[in-house]
Structure formats: structure tokens, C-alpha cells
Amino acid sequence: MNMKKIISACMALLVVSLTACNDFLDEPMKGNLNTESIYSSPEEAQLAVNGIYNASTYFINLWRFGDVASDDAVKGGNEGDMSDLNYIIDFTASADNGVLSEFWQNTYEVVSCANNVIGNVPGMASASQTQKDNFVAQAKFFRALAYFTLVNIYGEVPLKLLPQNSPETINVPLSSVESIYAQIEKDLTDAAPSLEINPVEQGRVTRGAAYGLLAKVYLYQKKYSDALNAISQVESLNIYDLEPNYADLFKLGSENSKEVVFAIRFLSGQNPGLGNLLNQYLAPLEEMGYYFDAPTQNWVNCFTELTEDGETDPRLDASIGRDGMPWLNDNLFQASWSPATGYLVKKHNQPLDEVPAGRKGDGGLPYIYLRYADILLMKAEAYNELHQPVLAKAPLDSVRSRVGLAETTATSESAMRDAIRLERRKELGFEFHRFFDLMRYGREAAQAALPSLPWGETRYYYPIPQAEIDANQAI
């Protein structure tokens, strides 16, 4: 062997190696679905649609604003726990508030899951047009719900409508409140016709849910005739009615009630868990709960009007636990269970034997976001604000009569307005709407209920998380 031979042998080895190398270095991803593969068949795309529903379960945390920031409830719980909620309550939250950033991110998770479906499903070759439309419609409903929540807490937010897979789609500037609302209306209007009225898989978003949310969206913008139109779309489906017994709405299985327009569902004893954490968050320490969201005396004081039979309005004790009144486990509620106010929310609590032992947070109750009573009260409000208090009376009274209250005595537009607002507060207490209602009623009503509420040019919005401002290059 001489040097030349060695060198040429080496060169040959090198050339052979180099060509072999690129094959050797190709390693396709194993075992995981990605955007390319999950939208390749309708069965798999369905999985991505279901993922949005999973993300939407975060909306049970709306109590942190809907109740706690309103005059209905205080934070409650152990003093040091979730202390950032204290700044939500007194409207001094700074941009680094943990509650604000957690809510922001998890709500945008719903937006992201929805955008991935909306952006990728239409291009699928393997699914029928009807199927694709239905997938996209479900996603658009959730996107609308997420933006509706965001715009009412934070005001101007980045309006992200595309899958976030590039710097341009991730760094999106703030949009005006009007344009966000316009998009919400568009999503719901687009979605409604493609949604099923009565899906076989109960719990999927329905056409009624889309029109019902649309009505609410219009009402929040004071577009009262549009709201009435949407409500008539809901009514024309002819499947919704009030549940005869108010208390039954907060028992296991109530998601199937004909009163439910849209509910987020839970199921105990699953692996991976699908339980409702409210069952623990709002429960007394005696039941291994965290006793948050304690109802105020101010809310209890709303219940001065007795039923026609002279009884206490049944909604009071269906909604909260009061000292000496029956609680859920054949026991009586004790005021000491709630150090903050002496009251705890009953609506989202279940008897202990309905959940697996030791898994209090694995609750099975739904969170009913929109029910027919709300639709009726919206209808009454819309008529009244269109200066037709006469037409407002019937829907209002049907809500009242269910719980045994006499017909309303209000006739003037302003008396009717007060009556409707009070009814909403009692009917929908601890269903996380009160704060948002107060804010849309306007400065006068909101500051009357919440004296510490600052009011900006339009209204009070919580600050956008600092992390968003720091990292979003378009803001």
C-alpha cells in the first residue's frame, strides 16, 4: 500500500458516505399527529373539534369576574389563596395580575383551537362539504364566545383569526371593541345555519346556542331589534322552554333540560378527568372545598318579595347556602363555613355521594352558560329598551311565575327596567353574568352597585397582561 492508494480509498469512502448520509439523516416524526396528518381525515379532524370543547371548560372560571367583581359575591376562600383576586374585586389589578394572565391565556387557548379548525378544515379533500361546514361552525361558535368574553373583560384585544404558525399570525395588534364585536356577530351568523338543531351527540353546539349567544351579543351592544330577531330565531326552533322546578336546573343531569340553550358539560370518574372543579372551589372546607365566591348580604337582600303563597323566593335557597337551611348532604348549612360572608354558593355544588370519594373536584354538574330564562329576560329587556314595556311584561312574568311570584306591577319603561334588572340578578345569580350586566347597564348603574369602580372614557376594562405587551411585537 502506498499513500496514493490510501488517499483514494479514503476519498471513495467519503463520497459514498456523503450520499448515504442524507438518507441516514431523514427522520420523520413518529407517533404524533401534526397539522398535516390530523386534517387528513374527517375522523381525525373531529378529534381537533372535540379539543375545542375541552378548552372551553375553562369558562367555569368566569366566576372570578362575573360574580366576584360584582356586588353579588366576594372572593371568600382562605385569605391567602388566590390573593390576586382581591385586586380584581377593587379594580386595582395591575398588568401582572395572575388571575388576569391565566384567564387571558386559557381563553386564547379556545381561540387557538378554534382557529386551527377554521383554518385547516376547509382545505380537507377527504370530508364532505356538510361535514366541513359543521366542524367550522362549531369552531366559530367557540371563537365568538371566547372573543365575547375577552372583549368584555379587557376591551381591545388582538383579534386572531388564523392558525398561529408564523410571527405574523402570532404577533397581532389590538383591534377596536367595535371590530371585535363585528367579528363575533359574523362568526355566529356564519355558524348558525350549519349547526344542528338537535344533535345526536348531545352537548354539541346547536343552532339555538348560536342564535341565543348572538342575541346576547346584540343586547350588549344595545342593538335591541337585532337581539329580538335573534331571539325569534331561537324561539322558532320550538325546542326550548322553562324547567318547571327552578332547583332542578342545578342537579345532576340538568344539561339535558329543555331550558338549556348552551351548557359546558362535565362527567365524574373519568380518566383522563372530565370533572367540574367548581364542585370543589365553591364548596365548604368541611367537604374539602375551597369556599370561594362567597355570596354577599347585598344579594340576599334582593329577596324581599315573597311568592304568591307568602313563601321565600325558592331561588334564594336553590342558589346559596344560608345558616340553618338544608345543605346538600341531609345536613344544615352553617354560617361558619364561609368566614367571609356566612354564605356559600349552592348552585355548583353536588352531594358528596355523587362524586368519587376523595375527588371533590371531579364534579359532574354542567355549567349552564345560556338558558331559556335568560333568553326571556333578554327579550323583555330588548322590548323595554325599544320603549315597548308592554311587550316586555309577558316574558318577564313567565320567568316570575315559574318561581311563584305574582305578575310584575311595573308598567313604565323605567320601572320595567328596574324590574327586569332585579329579576336578572335573582334568576341568574352565581351564573357569572352579574358583573357583565352591570357594565353594559352603564356608568350610573354600575357605579351605584360598585362604588369603587373607576370609569374611563367608555367603561372600565381590566389591563391586558404585561406578558402580552412585552412579548407581542405588534402591540
Place this chain on the structure above:
Amino acid sequence: MYKKIFLPLLCLMTIGMAAAQQKAPVTGNVSDAASGEPLIGVSIRVDGTSTGTSSDIDGNYSISAPGNATLIFSYMGYEPVRLNIDNRSTIDVKMNVQAELMEEVVVVGYTSMKKRDVLGAVSKLEGDAITALPVSSAAQAMQGRIAGVSVSNATGAPGAGVSVRVRGVGSISSDNEPLYIVDGIPIEDAMNLISPNDIENITVLKDASSAAVYGSRANNGVVLITTKSGSKGKARISYNGQFGFQTHGRLIPMANAAQYRDIYNESVANDNAMGGIQRTPLTEEYMHDLADVNYLDAIFHTAPIFVQELSVSGGSEKVNYLLSGSYYGQDGIINNSGYDRISVRSNITADVKDWLSVGLNLSAAQANTQYVSSSGDGYGNSEGGSVVRYAMFRNPNIPIRDANGNFVDLPSVYFGNSIYDTFFGDSYNPVALADNTDRNRRDMLFFGKVNLTFKLPYNIKWTNNFGVDYKGTDYKVFNRSWGDDNRINNPNGISVEQGRYLNWTFNSVIDYRQSFGEDHNLAALLGFEAIRNNEYFTNESDQNFPVWDKDLLYVGNGLGEKTATESEYTSTLASFFAQVSYDYKSRYYVSGTLRYDGSSRFVGNNRWGLFYSASAGWNLDQEAFLRDVNWLNKLKLRVGYGAIGNQNVGNYAYSDYYSSNYNYPFSGTSYYGYVQTKLGNPDLKWETSRQFNAGIDFEVLRGELGMSIDYYNKITDDMLVEASYPPSLGNAEPNWINSGSVLNEGVDLEIYYRKQWNDASFNVSLNAGWLHNEVLKLEAPILSGRVDNGIYATKTEVGYPIGSFYMYEMEGIFQNEAEILTSAYQGADIEPGDVKFVDQNGDGIINDEDRVHLGSAIPVATLGLNIGGTYKGWDLSLFFQGAFGQKIYNQILTDSEGFYRGFNVTERYYENHWTGEGSTNEFPRASWKSKSNNARVSSRFLEDGSYLRLKNVQLGYTFNTKKWGIEMLRLYVAATNLWTITGYSGFDPEMTVSANSTSEGDRASGIDWGTYPTAITYTFGINLTF
């Protein structure tokens, strides 16, 4: 042939020696062969006996010995001299400076070279320094031994991971561990596989010029481990045994039961006065039946440690062999934790032909680890909150066990009423938690390497290595239901994770060395390497086991739902490399390296990366003007520059992916759902770090005193980081991007002094490293180290180190109302006794804009100090290790001094908290209501983490055993972690890595959540060779 004659002769001589006991005096003078100077203190021994003396100040000596005996003259830095007396009475000896000492061989990239020829920053650690400590992993033994190498244990729990950082932290997101190469093959879990006793030496390549030949993964330095092998000569059997026990160190003094009641009632009074929620004080009538438990004391116990190592080695002219086996067993100082390992190894080499030698290295090990939750509060990891943490929190008034010997869980159940729930708090019983933990991991490791080396003409050596590295893991957890009503872990369940790592490496290197004439030396290296890593995992779980018999706790026997998942990852690397070195008269050196690397983790045009280095050296001591300077043995200047790569991103980082288990119930049934959980980036490319290194080595006084200083400047560019996207991304993990750059700049210093006398010796060596770490460029700051929802303790941003602590600065305590009114506004409910923060921007209000950078967990300086001495058979060594200038965020104090719920407080807080104007400016008043002010993430809980620790002290005696036919017998006693000087108030300044932030790596180190502390270990050991 020579051997055949020589051996019988040697035997005859020995017999003759034994017969001739007649002794006669021998005198003479010892001097330096070159200068003729007398040598003082030269050791002179009669071979085969314990008789010895040393030369005096004039180099003269006198010794009695039989006329046929052999004298051995030895002196540090000189060639030993053996002389037969041949019945002479006067023998003068001239000794030569030892050449070998200079010619120490160091293993470097794919080859080895003489120490004097090394141009890069390379440090070598000998095996005996590694075996001195009773530690499970050689990485732990590296702590404090090498300048610029920082070693820390994740926790003090047996079998816990060790993190090694060579010259700082180069990368923000990706792994900063060095590359481990064992006998030429990169190994995944090297430190678990190899018993420290099997290690011949460890070489750490610290700078670019030495590491560049490993281009692709050498960004964080390279640790080369050479295992022991046999050598020609008599077979040696060597045994090491260590027997010891471990105890806990200093415990944090906590309030006792009465003190806790006291401060609880004080907080009730303070809080009730503020209005709002009213709590009931604990009155006398409820104070009976209370216990007084020191929970910290209760969770620790003394635990044994046991090490057994046996090796046999030897060799003939053509074949060398080594066989070894070892056992390491350690119980933890907390119940249900422990680690044991059995390992076996064989290294065989054979010269089968003149032109071919072959080698086979095989090793196998099995390690069992038993875990208790040892760090963090349970967020973001599967282990749950640390036992130590709960031991600090648990109210001392609650007994550990009830009258029936059962663990007390909820105090309300135990005491039969719920009135004082807020007093008792809701912390777990830590003793019960440890007792109910059943979490086991078994690692099976196998490593095999075949080596074929061809000796070709023209001084060409062609080396081929093929290595297989296998690791199988079984991780099985039984979550036992316990507590009142079995409330914890209900339903009970098993989860099993099985992993398999199968990596193979092939490398082929042509090594050419040639001298041209007398002055020109050339060495060249050309090589190819291919690596394939495959990881495969399955996870199974089952629930609701009716019988908790250990023999029946297997997946399938539960009554609940079963789940199974499977995953696999593969990555491949291919590399070509070349290196050329040249020196002139061993005086002037230059060297250059090129490496071309391809990685499967990058796609398209970004797949291949080219890395390089160049270096030069100058041995000044060989120059004419220095050659005659007697006191100077060595003086060398080195300089190098190079670029090396890093591909340490997750596999398939180019693609996004969706994950399962995002289900939802429709019609009362759970439906499967998938969510995008990670974004992808097909444009990802190699991270590159460019490092400049300059060093100087010198040695004086015949090698008695030496020093090396290296300066380095390393800039990592195109850093592989997980992008920092706004939270409006949702919950998907961001993709990896190439962004930003980080500077690591520092000085490494090594100094040694050694001195030998006739029957005594002394040595001291010191290594120290100074490091400056700074982020030079980053797209957006990264908040890390979550301490509560949305609240972080560190911020990584330009101008500060990685993981810099970012928080409010405590100014003191508000002493009175007037001070509150005249200070910046902190909130409506501030009262005297609350913490006052610094208004950094002077805008009169304390808000998030007042947070500032207050240091980082990266030590400014690290130190190792070894002091050793021998006298006759005795040896004593002291090893100190320290780190200075780093900060620790003592998160656990947020609870145990933040005091806002029924959790115990530290004794110092109880004794020193604010009780009125002028009482203290350090600890605020007892008030749960003011927690959101007083327990803010602030400098109140940020402490200096500097420490100096007596890592090991060892006293041994070596017996004169020649007459027993034993080559060596040494007995010793040792203590590890015996003594620590630190101002840190937590358990252990070393144990600050939390399971909470494993995914955040170096961005969130130095946050102490109440971590398993390091044990103090006392051992008795035996070294025996025959």
C-alpha cells in the same frame, strides 16, 4: 526470551536476599546530573524492605543494607534510580530530571497526546480523586475538582440527577449538559452506568480548540471518561469496601407548638382589628390534647451506605484484561428513598497481529431508585409536593399518630371539631406522606464497544470503534389511597413507564504522525462518525386495586379504567472531521480542526453545519534564553479560537404536534379530543458558539509548584430557544427558534504545590473559576421560575445573566403611620409592621414597574481546595468546595415566614417579628391579611447562597504488607459534607433545583422549594490489592 531468563533470575535474587541478612553501612552523595547541585531529601530505600533514609542538606546519606541488596533512590521530579550495592560501601548517585513527568498523556478528541503538546483548555482528573468520595456517580466526584466546571446535585435524594456545567450556561432553553464520551463512544447516561471505581481518569475539554473535533455537540464542553484496563505484568486483584451511615445536617429551627399558638393568636388579633373576615382566637379551653412535634426531626433518620468493589486485571505480552464488579447501596435519610446499583465490566485488548489490535469493552449495570417527592410543591411534575416542605408546614400541635398508632391526617377529624380548621391548616402529614410513597425506578444499562485498530505503513493508524449503548427503564408508581376517608390518591392507581434508549455509534479515524528530520513534527487526523439514537416509551396505567398485595399490584388487576400510550423518537448524526497539528522542535505549535456535521433534527438546507478551530502554543522553557534557568521547569503560552455547534433541541422540532387526552363528554360518554400542544419550525438550524481561549502554564522548583491560568470568552449565537410568544398564543408550547446570544466570560485557575520528604509528603491544589454570564441579545424577555399562578421570580433579558432574579426590593418595615404616609403608596391596607418596598422609579406608587434585577443563581466564583499529606503509613486529606456570589430565592419562606395560613413558622420569625415601633426592620408583623403585601416576590426571601463546604475529610493508614504477600492494604475513615459555612438560612445552599421548573432549566435554578437536603456521610473503608 529476555523474560524467560529474567524472571528466574529475579526469583533467585529474592531468595538470595532472604538468605543474606548480613548488613553493612553504605554512604554516598546524591546530586543533580546536569548541574551537579546536591539534592536534599532524596528518599533512599532498600528494595523489598521498610528500611529507608533520606539525603541531608549536602546531599549525603548513610544506610545499612545487606551487600547484595538493591537501593532505590527517588525524588519528586527526577527519574528514580535502582542500584545494586554489590558489596560497595560508597555509592554516589547522579539523578536525571524525569522526562515522563512532562510526558503525561492526555486523552483528547479521538486520540491522545502528550500533556506538553496540548494547546486547548484541558483538565484531567485522576481516578483516585474520584474514588475518594462515597458517591454514586462520578459526576458528583468531579465537583470542585476542575476549574471552570460547576457540578450540582438536583436534590440530596439518593440517585438524584447531577447537573454539570462547563464554563457557564451557554443556552437559555436547551440542555446545558456537556457531552459524555466513554472510551470513545458518546453515552447517554454515562454517570449511572459506570462505577466511579472503574474510572482511570476523566478529561474535560473546556474550550473550542480542544472540543471542536467533537463539533456537533461540544458546545457545553466534553467530558471524556477513560475506564481502567489491564496492563502487562502480574495479575492484580483489588478490593475496595466502604461502610458508612448518613445523617441529616442542620435542621431549620421551627416554632414549637406553644410558640405557634402564640403567633397564631397574635395574627388573629392583628387581622380582626383590620375588619373584614373575623377569625376566632385559640383560647385555653381548646389547648388540651395538643401535641408538640418537631416534624423536620420526624422525617429524617440515620441511613446506611455500603460500597463493594472488586477488580482483577493483568496482561501478557499481547493481551491485557480487566474484570470488575461493584455494588453501591444507599438508603435515603427520608423513609422510602434509596438507591442501589450493581455493575460489571470487562475491558480486553489484544494485539492479534503486528498490524492489528482489537479491543472489547463490555459493561452492564442495574440501578434501582426509590423516590419520595423531594423537591417542589407538586406543580408541573408528577411527584407531588416535597416531604421536606410539608414537614416545615405541618402545625406542630398535631400529633403524628393517633392513640391506635394510625397516622393523623385532617386535624378536624382527629380533634373531632372543625372550629379550629384555620388554626390547624391543611398541610399533609409529612411522615405519612413518605410512608405512603411507593415509587420505584429500575434502570438497566448495557454498553459494548468493539475496537479494531490497524497499524499501517507510514506511521498511519486506523482506528474503528463501534459502540452500542442501551438503557432500559421501568418506572412504576403505586399511588396508594391514604388519609381520612382515603381522600388522598383516590382511587388508588398504578402507572408504569417503560423506556428504552438504544444508541449506536460508529467512528473511523485515520491518525498519522510523522517527524521530519529532528525538528518538524506533524500529526493529522481524518475521521468519520455516524450516530443513531432511538428512544421508545410505553406508558400504562390502571386504577382501583381492591387488594394492595405487592405481588398483585400489576396493571390489569385493577378494577378501573386502563390506559396505554406509546411513543418513539429517533435522531441521527453524521460527521466528517479533520485535524492537523504541527510543531517545530516542541517549541512552536499550531493546530487546526474542521468538522462537518449533519443532524436529523434539522431539515432542508439547515441540516449541515461547518465548525472549526485553530490554536497555537509556545513552550518558552525550551527557548535558549530560558533553558538554563534552573528553577523553571515549564512555561507555556496557549491561544485558541473556534466555533462549535449545538443541536440539542427536542426531536422533530421542525414539526408541530397534537396531543391526545383533551376529551369531552357528549351524551354522557367521554369522547376523544386532540389539541395542538407544540408548534414546529422547519427553519431551525445549528446553534453556534465561538470561543476564544488564552492560557499560560508554568511549573517551577522541579515541579513542586505549578500553575495554569486560562481566560476565555465564549459567545453563543443563533441560540436554540423556545420562542417567547405572547400568552395570546394559548397553551401550546412555542416552537424552537434560533434567537439571541449569550456571553460567558471567565478565568480558570489551577495552582498546585507538592513536596516530598523522606517519609512524608504534602500537597495542596487549588482550582478556582470566575464566570460572567450575560444575555447579549434576545427577542423578548422570558419570565421563568413560576412561584404562583402568573407570578415569576426570574426574568431572562438582555444585559443580565440567564435566570436573573427579578423582583421587588424590600426596604424595611414600616415602623409607624407617619412612615406609611410619607412613603410610596403600596395599597390601601398597609399598616405599621408591614414590609416596605423600594420605589425604584420614584413615581410614588409601588407597582410592577418597581421590580429590579437582583442577581442570579449562577455563582460568580467556584472553588475547590485539596490539602493532603502523608507521614509514614498515615495519610490525611481535606477537600473543600465552595461557590460564591450566587443568589437563592428561598421560596419556602414565602409560607414559613410569609405566614398567611395554618402553616408553621420558623423560630427566627417567631422570635424576631415586628411587634411595635423599633422592634425590627427585618421581619414583618404577624398578619394573614397583609400577605399580598408582605409575601410578595421580593428581596425579603432572596438570600446570598455562597458557601464553603468541607466536602470530604479522610484519614487513612497504609500497612507495610510486603511480608504478608499483599501489595497494599489501606484502612481509612472519612466524612463527607461534614462542615459548611454559609449565610443561607435554608437547609442546603447546594440543593436548589426544583422539580417545579425542570422544563425551564437554567432560567429557573436557585429557587428553593424545600428540597431533600444533602446528607452528612461517615464511612469506614478498606483498599486492598494483592
